[in-house]
Amino acid sequence: MSVYGTDKRHHTLTVLVENKSGVLARVAGLFSRRGYNIFSLAVAPSDNERFSRITIVVDVESSPLEQIIKQLDKLIPVVSITELDPERSRERELLLATVEAAADTRGQVIQLVGVFEGKIVDVGPDRLTVMLAGAPTKLDDFEDLIRAYGIVEMQRSGRVALPMLDRSGEHLAPPRPESPVALTTEKAG
Amino acid sequence: MELTGAQALIKSLEMQQVEVMFGLPGGAILPVYDPIIDSSIRHILVRHEQGAGHMAEGYAQVTGRPGVAMVTSGPGATNIVTPLADAYMDSIPLVVVTGQVATSAIGTDAFQESDITGITMGITKHNWLITDGADIPRVVAEAFHVATTGRPGPVLIDVPKDVAIKPMEWYHPGPSDLDLPGYHPLTEGDPVLVRQAVEMLLAAERPVIYAGGGILKARGAEALRELAERTGIPVVTTLMARGCFPDSHPLCLGMPGMHGNYTAVTAMQRSDLLIALGSRFDDRVTGRIDAFAPEAKIIHVDIDPAELHKVRHADVAIAGDCRLVIDEMLVALADLGLPHSDATRGGSGGAPSDAVSGAPATAGSVAASHPRERLIPWRAQLSQWQGRFPLVYDQQPGSGALKPQFVLEALRDATPDDTIVASGVGQHQMFASQWWQFDYPYTWVNSGGLGTMGFAVPAAIGAKVGRPDKMVWAVDGDGCFQMTAQELVTASSERIPVKIAILNNAYLGMVRQWQEMFYEERYSEVYLSPDLPDYVGWAEAMGCVGIRVDSTEEVASAIDKANDIDDRPVVIDFRTDAFEKVFPMVAAGASNDDIIVDPSLTEGDGR
Ligand SMILES: Cc1ncc(C[n+]2csc(CCOP(=O)(O)OP(=O)(O)O)c2C)c(N)n1
Numbered sequence A: 001m002s003v004y005g006t007d008k009r010h011h012t013l014t015v016l017v018e019n020k021s022g023v024l025a026r027v028a029g030l031f032s033r034r035g036y037n038i039f040s041l042a043v044a045p046s047d048n049e050r051f052s053r054i055t056i057v058v059d060v061e062s063s064p065l066e067q068i069i070k071q072l073d074k075l076i077p078v079v080s081i082t083e084l085d086p087e088r089s090r091e092r093e094l095l096l097a098t099v100e101a102a103a104d105t106r107g108q109v110i111q112l113v114g115v116f117e118g119k120i121v122d123v124g125p126d127r128l129t130v131m132l133a134g135a136p137t138k139l140d141d142f143e144d145l146i147r148a149y150g151i152v153e154m155q156r157s158g159r160v161a162l163p164m165l166d167r168s169g170e171h172l173a174p175p176r177p178e179s180p181v182a183l184t185t186e187k188a189g
Numbered sequence B: 001m002e003l004t005g006a007q008a009l010i011k012s013l014e015m016q017q018v019e020v021m022f023g024l025p026g027g028a029i030l031p032v033y034d035p036i037i038d039s040s041i042r043h044i045l046v047r048h049e050q051g052a053g054h055m056a057e058g059y060a061q062v063t064g065r066p067g068v069a070m071v072t073s074g075p076g077a078t079n080i081v082t083p084l085a086d087a088y089m090d091s092i093p094l095v096v097v098t099g100q101v102a103t104s105a106i107g108t109d110a111f112q113e114s115d116i117t118g119i120t121m122g123i124t125k126h127n128w129l130i131t132d133g134a135d136i137p138r139v140v141a142e143a144f145h146v147a148t149t150g151r152p153g154p155v156l157i158d159v160p161k162d163v164a165i166k167p168m169e170w171y172h173p174g175p176s177d178l179d180l181p182g183y184h185p186l187t188e189g190d191p192v193l194v195r196q197a198v199e200m201l202l203a204a205e206r207p208v209i210y211a212g213g214g215i216l217k218a219r220g221a222e223a224l225r226e227l228a229e230r231t232g233i234p235v236v237t238t239l240m241a242r243g244c245f246p247d248s249h250p251l252c253l254g255m256p257g258m259h260g261n262y263t264a265v266t267a268m269q270r271s272d273l274l275i276a277l278g279s280r281f282d283d284r285v286t287g288r289i290d291a292f293a294p295e296a297k298i299i300h301v302d303i304d305p306a307e308l309h310k311v312r313h314a315d316v317a318i319a320g321d322c323r324l325v326i327d328e329m330l331v332a333l334a335d336l337g338l339p340h341s342d343a344t345r346g347g348s349g350g351a352p353s354d355a356v357s358g359a360p361a362t363a364g365s366v367a368a369s370h371p372r373e374r375l376i377p378w379r380a381q382l383s384q385w386q387g388r389f390p391l392v393y394d395q396q397p398g399s400g401a402l403k404p405q406f407v408l409e410a411l412r413d414a415t416p417d418d419t420i421v422a423s424g425v426g427q428h429q430m431f432a433s434q435w436w437q438f439d440y441p442y443t444w445v446n447s448g449g450l451g452t453m454g455f456a457v458p459a460a461i462g463a464k465v466g467r468p469d470k471m472v473w474a475v476d477g478d479g480c481f482q483m484t485a486q487e488l489v490t491a492s493s494e495r496i497p498v499k500i501a502i503l504n505n506a507y508l509g510m511v512r513q514w515q516e517m518f519y520e521e522r523y524s525e526v527y528l529s530p531d532l533p534d535y536v537g538w539a540e541a542m543g544c545v546g547i548r549v550d551s552t553e554e555v556a557s558a559i560d561k562a563n564d565i566d567d568r569p570v571v572i573d574f575r576t577d578a579f580e581k582v583f584p585m586v587a588a589g590a591s592n593d594d595i596i597v598d599p600s601l602t603e604g605d606g607r
């Protein structure tokens, strides 16, 4: 069984940070110095060049989520933190894997990729590199199945997530970077 | 107007009303030292950068203004790491400027390069590496803003040499130039929670106000006093809060914690309501946390929301500035029918103002001596404990070994009431906190959270620079003194007349005490020697007056002599009893219920 997927101890935080050098080090340093466990972490530019969005899946076994959020919030370049309820958010992840696929199994691997709506991105004499984007649980299933053929190398990107849109079409997303306001936590000094 | 980056930096500091900074130059910071010659800012040249940092801390603690220090890259920067960590733990506003190698050399292991922003990330409130001279005015303004607002703390600005040399276009940074979209320090507390807190406070039968350093940071001593007097609730003042509520006040129970007095510790243990104001349930206060104040409900007020529920769950947790929240509580109290008492603010009593020069405490004020009905049994219990378990020591007359407590009492009684006391870390620190009478805020300067040996001498110097009008004594250990004594050269050459009382017990006494009590008297690497170094000779070599005191009879005259000297530092080498231990004591990891009092108090009762 894969360790990925939805675990009750795992909470997803999307953290909007100022796009300044050293920000990632500050966030990562905070986690290591206070003994908080990061399960996965993904950083990317947001839709405003002044800010980046860090999606962190934290393991709350190590520390209460409230402490983690409050300590994170004290970092000056952290603009806002939103905790995403897995039930109310869209989570996606990317998986890349090179799989053994000699002549006898090649057809089965290709078929599996097809069933999961993945892609074959590279082809070698007896191996394939495959790609799959989707919900983390779907990636878990896929990973379990291709393992039987022999995974040579695999990388998963870590999760990114955004809140679901509600029925009325209202935007539940974290604050617009143009007018940053902390949604979930009051910023404090 | 075109300025060099260096000129812009100094001008920015001037605009922040910096009157003094502490530092020592070197290669990377050289360009910034040049405009200092023409600046209104007084620069105090230290002998070691650690000294600069602690001086800035001492200055900040007594003035309430941010302390400023400037050092070079590499070793200069790493030498100031300890003071940054110290200031971070004790929430002291510092602005430290470090030189850095040129931007083109960063990351190449250049001469005297160290990644000081990386090193200090976890021990500063924030830090900046400036890569463009145009950022200087803005970053300096941001740095002072961050250091002094919200929960105060140290910040660091790293300035590469080329940035300091290159010209830039000067501008006055206005509030709108500050680029801190993620920083919104809190101020007032939530009125609903305040109301809830006040209701709890009136209903409690065994309440204790647990006042911490945040009261001083918030300049809330007067507000605290009014709260205590109006409600009749007794107050403990933590090591970081000594002086925020007058020791002479009848409601003051003194210091709680590992070496706190019996009544302060036990009052918290037996309390049904702890009102934690700017305190953070440090392990040195709580003892074993799961045995701490088991029956107490908790009201916790702190400007840093991350402190709330961190160690102990609070029944009412209020994020906000302590002074403002107390003021809100006072309003809520009036609403609930407990108006001003005439002995409080605005009355004739004269509360100690937050300016250090305020009037002294008036002991036995009306409200304080007439507790609310409900609190009478509790107050009686507290008095009984106070009578049963006072702080004690046994000074034999004549040739008996000189007790550190005796020295401190003599010093306390021979100095003005508003004397500033700085201390090192160890037994002498605990004795000083226990035996001094702190009746004014901002008169106690010490290293609480980090426990930095060597803090006292430079902190006292910084305090004296900040408050030249006040007498400043450092109470130091022989071990501590040897860590930063070189700064007395700074003090002599800058004519900063601090006074140092070394409680020379020839040991790393606090460690010795633990080895005696918990390691079967196996003394490992704690003996120092009373005579090596020759403290009097050393003091004199550094331009100070040196005095040695061996017996009780010499104590008073030596102190009088020191008090009369006002043109240079004085060092008194008090040869104190090596075997004296600090009591009471709660052993590390033990419950506060298992407080060990001085053995003389329990003789015969089998305790
Ligand atoms: C820099 C530093 N190193 C070590 C310690 C551990 N420590 C705490 S108290 C103490 C002994 C201090 O000796 P001294 O200054 O003589 O004071 P005393 O306890 O004898 O009064 C030591 C070594 C410390 N707090 N700080």
Ligand SMILES: [Mg+2]
Pocket: B477, B478, B479, B503, B504, B505, B506, B507, B508, B509
């Ligand atoms: Mg000693």
